[in-house]
Amino acid sequence: MSAGEERFVIVGGKPLRGEVRVCGAKNSVLKLMAASLLTPEECVIHNVPHITDVEIMAEVLRHLGAEVGWEDDTIRVRAGEFAGREAPYHLVRRMRASIVVLGPLVARFGEAKVAIPGGCNIGSRKIDMHLRGLAEMGAEISTEHGYVYARASRLRGRHIVLDFPSVGATENLMMAALGAEGTTVIENAAREPEIQDLAAFLVSMGAEIGGAGTPVLEVEGGAELRGTEHTVIGDRIEAGTFAVAAAVTGGDLTITGVRPEHLALPLEKMRAAGVEVQEGEDDLRVRGGGDYRAVDVATLPFPGFPTDMQPQIMVLLSLACGTSVVTENVFESRFMFVDELNRMGCDITIEGHHAIVRGGRKLSGTEVCATDLRAGAALVLAGLAAEGETQVLDIHHIDRGYQRLEEKLSKLGAEIRRVTGD
Ligand code: EPZ
16 A cells, blocks of 8 residues: 555444534535635635535635635635636546536626546536537537537527436536526426525526526526625435435434435435434434344436446445345446445445345454545445454545545544555
8 A cells, every 4th residue: 555545444343323514515515615706706605514615615616716714614606707728637536516516607608618627436427417408509519629619609599308407517507597698498408406495596696596406407697797695505315324324324413404305205215224314403313233124225306316326335234134126226236336345245236327235244354445536435344343453555546525534533433544555
């Protein structure tokens, strides 16, 4: 292992107990930072998690010429008149969501050059819907040498119908529409809480947006957008990860800083499996222990079961009595981590988009590699439930979306530490 690499060393079998507060949602804050490009005035964003993806997005904004300040959990962005126009490959390759600077740049400056993100370990991550929507609004799109070039002397409001409720396409087109003349309707829009948080941020900047959280978004173009101050919603996927941690360790956790309705289906599925879940206004209590029942899960766009909770729920289902079927409908190859789980004693077979999870397993610790962010989180959960020691390698994937996960888990009674180098 090279000196720079870090891993988690976990000794399983400790029930987690106590209270944990989740951070601001990664999949909202990245887009709010990009939206700050739409105005020369300062945007202040609170409840920002200290995770790698936010660091990279800050680098992207600075590369574009914006001033970015970060103190505690507050980020200040001011994209003055001379912000740049290019998001380079060396940054975009490290964080695909950088593609959401495309819409704001075209809306404000009429041009953008953004590296094509390329695929990752969970799928091809195409951007055809982003580009088709921008072209429908009148942008001239070309792709060459691994970059997308978008130019628009004037964008016009259009009625766009998305093939699929893509989160990123909805966000890019909603922001581009703010620079168009007239009204843009986005049909079959994504409905995730993070989309609603972005719409609220844009409205607080002076935008006129209707239908956020429904399949039909209506965006008025041409408003003068000003600086704003906003607090990011809680991270529902971090909350769901801790909920599964309570279940698989037979623990008792109170998880605060999140609205339970943002993860209604994962909580419903956990109840069906036999986990005790109580919901408050912006907190939830999860109690594990006892025998769990097998349940089938199919991932779908919100309000369906979130694909970002699929690896985590697989760990719980591996402990349940009976066989569960988990169907991945959002990404084409989000089962890569299953081999690592099976090395810990799970018995999961992949058949196309379905994972057949044979439960009743006793997990045992070993060395495993994180293949992506949520897979890494699932391996940590498996290590917490396993007998003996688990070492999770390549934890830089986990640091992309979880702020010091090992510190939060240790405070709840887990035996986990971060080890650097040999
Ligand atoms: C966002 O990714 C999230 N990332 C993902 O979370 C999340 O899994 C995903 O939404 C679905 O909820 C961020 O918000 C930073 P999509 P995004 O566009 O926007 C296909 C995590 O772990 N598609 O809804 O890229 C695409 O290939 C990450 O936090 C096209 O074919 O998701 C995928 O199969 C992982 N053409 C599906 O749609 C397009 O133009 C969903 O993608 C766009 C997407």
